[in-house]
Amino acid sequence: MKRHLLLTAICIITITLLNGQAQAQNLRAFMQNSGFLSLQTDTPYAETYLSVPGNSIVYKTGANGKYEGALEVTLLYLKDSNTVAAFDKYILRSPEIDDTSNITFNMLDIRRVSLPDGVYNVQMQVLDINSTDKEPLTLSQGLNMHFHRDSIDFSNIELIDSYAPTTTKNVFSKNGYDIKPYVFNYYPTSVNKISFYNEIYNLSKMVGDEDVIINYSVKHVQKDAVASNLFRFSKQKAAAVNIVFSEFDITDLPSGNYLLHIDVRNRKNVQLGEQNVFFQRSNKNSVGELSNISLLDVNHTFVTEIDPDSMVYFVKSLSPTAEMYEREYISTILQKNDPKLMQQFFYNFWQKRNPTEPEKEWAYYKRMVSYAAYNYKTAIDYGFETDRGRVYLQYGPPNHIDGSDREPGAYPYEIWQYYKLSNNQSNIHFVFCNADLVTNDYALIHSDALGELNDPRWRFKIYNTFKDGNGYRNFDIDYFRSTWGSQVDQYYGK
Template sequence: MKRLFLFSFLLSLFLLSLSADGKTLRSLFAYNLFYLQTDNMPYIETYLSVNSSTVKFYKNSSNKYQSTLVITMSFKQNGKLIKYNKYNLRSLEFSDTTEVNDIFDMQRFSLANGVYDFDLSILDSVAGLGNEYNYSEKIEVKFNKDSIEMSSITMVDTIYKTINENILTKNGVDIYPRILNFYPDVYNKINVYAEVYNLNKHLGTDEKFIVRTSIFDANSNKDVKGYVLNKRESAKATNVILSEIPIDKLPSGNYFLEIKLLKRDDSEIVSGKIYFQRSNNIILEKNYYRNIVITNTFAGGISDLDTLREYIRCLSPLSSISEKQMADNFIRENDIVLLQKYFYEFWHKRNEKTPEKEWLNYLKNVQIVNAKYGSKVYKGYETDMGRVYLQYGAPNSISSSENEPSALPYQIWHYYKIGNYTNKRFVFYTPFLANNNYVLLHSDMIGEPNDERWKVKIYSRNNPAGDAENTEVESHFGDKLDDYFKNPR
């Protein structure tokens, strides 16, 4: 019952030149069908996500960047307008257009059973004509109020217990839907939500039944071994189905996720399914690592699983994003040989001739940061200072201030040279005076946090609010911050 469309608005060259900076508006649209028993009425839930990089932003009265889309949705039967909504969809406000998030919108419409002509219009009001799209589709709504019925299955990004009811609230939880049914390897699980109606009328109130959630191959229609979850439930007027299935080991491919309700005798009550795609490079990487030979290597000699896991965890400061993902997945397994091969290859890629020497030198630094920056809560390599030390080496100088009036405790690390970069600084501070955990606040090194209000935040000890637009601070008695930053000791 769920449909997914990827809109790519292709305009003529003339109109495209009039669009937002020559960009082509892109968005995702989907819908699901549910039944509200208190009103004896079905309803449709629509989801719209617009790629922010394809819309035009303007500076609003708060001097922030914002975009505005005009959305029009209508449902007609035989030319007669049944439901209609036209509204402005505004993005969040941003100080910098490089930091924008995609624009998300969700709407609900009560609709009686029947077939509807659905029309959707999206207009970038800032870009004006030329950045507009119109889409139409026939949608059928069909629920029997006396039969056992299942809603559409919703793929879910996140689920939270409801504090204040809002548009995302269903049966005591806030459901943040996932519009795109594509799961790259950074996703380790699938969460789904569905509702089943009238089980109490047909099975009897509180009668037990089984909810079986499974994954099967879309090409062969065969169940994927190891991906079946059974849960016992009791029949109610509306049963909420929340299921979570780990997919960290699921290979790349096309699949269906199926929710099936079964009686005690294993006969089917009702079922529904939803299509999704999986891309899992981690599985491919695992096959790659299995072919690595570690006989008579330093990695092959590490026989304690807990020690090996800890060694791999401490590699995080040097690891790429994909290496961190692989390490996290491999650590969860009990395959010590696979971990040994991963550990060996990690260092072999960095020093083919003497990987063990490279590791032992790094281990000495890990021991240093664990001793200097570790605590009862964090290992030294898990702290910001430990990470910077392990990634870039020991700083050439450290300027430290713990008792400067009006300032939170801070340290400024200075490096003469990092790779091809020279004269780089890292500013750490303790936002919470109750602990001694220094957090990286600001740096002029590429790829590191760069906060234009870093001085204001350090001098927030006696002025926690401050001016949100201000990036400079008034001079304070005993002020050393500028001097330490500009003239490292």
């Protein structure tokens, strides 16, 4: 079973000093959740992680002259979108500090709560008690807590910021280590390793006391291939709970979207199960195969037959299917406006994807670009620049497209379904909505694909006319009650 999570992040900060307070203009907060199974109680439990940059909160001086910040945190666990399964409200205080001019720490908190099996929406409100702004930040994330008891299953993969052997047991202690979570799915250049923790359940019920092979790797999101040779394996004796606790050096991992992937196999190399988590890498120090691209000889190749103006258009059209570092390079060569360099990059791009027949690979993609241009372009954007065009080019034609442009109370919308993506994700949906009613610009408002926008309240965006009457402004309500003529659940549930 795979659990897909949404990460929600908020805005930018500046600091000023006013009337004995260190005033932050914008509070920022980041939430992540992981689901685990307690074998002692046979009950799932969620770990909710909260990270708040210390320089984004307001500090007040206490009687001792030191500065302290305080946050009011409200947590709701909504089962099946609209039933409150658990609730928590507490005050999170910062360390007392002498100076607020150079705050570099994050406030980090973890909460554990036992929950029945089910699908949850975890909602969090964070209010800066010392701030004059009394509007709390709202964070939301989906969490699947269905666990098998008689076949292999996995916890979520917990990304780790730091760990050390436990000396005194505390809230971060787990299996002999103090594990502090990494509450992001983004790894900048300054972070050179990715550490992770995962629990695998019920292997002994499947294979007895045999050994199993646990493979873990970093894979590209858009293709089922290991990135930068980041692959390891371990042999473990099957148990009620098997633990994967490891890390990869990502110093040389290029910018891009990746999956941290865990795969379990028996002694006959038959796959028993897999789990993964999405992350994004930005690496200014890695240029990969593009560093020597200007030396590539493209004479007598198909790229020389493309005129310069068309080449600019076609290079731009590669963005939906390009890796992040390739998109960065595309921006560079477009700014340079060097026709020869564009030819070299363009040929390298398709040769890398099909070494024997790069022109054939390009011809297939070109037909898709033409289709996107005809069906999805707007008065402002090329077809490949729109959300529908980008998804079409990145993932290919969907297996089903449903929707309506005249449903009562609804904006025009489309729901795309993919039976299986190239990275082995199954039964994936993309929801698009045309809120301006004038253009052909359908915006992506929700998807259950890894790395895509995920909004549990997407139905409210489609049925904007009825949103207030259906609880849009009520923090406790997540699920939009069906209206007359509504077919979104039928389309989405296919």
